[in-house]
Amino acid sequence: MKKATALVLLIFLTVQLFVQPSFQADLTCGEVVMTLHKCVSYMTGSESAPSPDCCEGLQRLRSLLITHEDKELACTCIRHATRRIHNLKEAAVKELPSTCHVELPFALSTYMDCN
Template sequence: MKSSTQAVPLLAILMLVLLVSPPSVAALTCGDVVRDIGPCLNYLKSGSGTPPPPCCTGAKTLASAASSTADKQTACGCLKTASKSMNVNPATAKALPGNCGISLGFAIDPNMDCSTIS
């Protein structure tokens, strides 16, 4: 009998902790994004046609890693910043996911509003 009366307050505390804990945050970092897309840099600056296999491998890794909304928004923001600072060809960047046969769930676009990604 004593153990059941102790379990009720413990359960209530556990439920309270779950209710007030912060929402999940992105597990993906800009370092991860840059590492995955790094093999695409030359292609994104001056390439055309089919991206090189290491580029598509990295893009596929990124697509797999960016599964949650928070991760997609992080990846979008990182790619947006990187594309502006590295002077990539916007058309090539937008076409990259399709050319690699993947979907990121957002466009690689220096003008993308990453907060609209769901």
């Protein structure tokens, strides 16, 4: 399990190298990824509920989404990351914010639309 989580984290971090936003935001893909990495086991179905650390990370992400650019960058980073992890459970990804009682400015999905 730790090996799988480490691999997923590596994939998430690699995403930031490929996502070059056309704007300069204070938030980075690395920060976005780090807030959600504890949620991977829930989103892949390895755990039946998100951990407290996962929900705290999601809350941290919400607190970082201040500007329109922050929200756009976070959405884009998450979209690219979820496309690289093939065993994500769509229902778990979609339900994560409500399960953690965190309102995000965009819907989480394995096929996110950031426009």
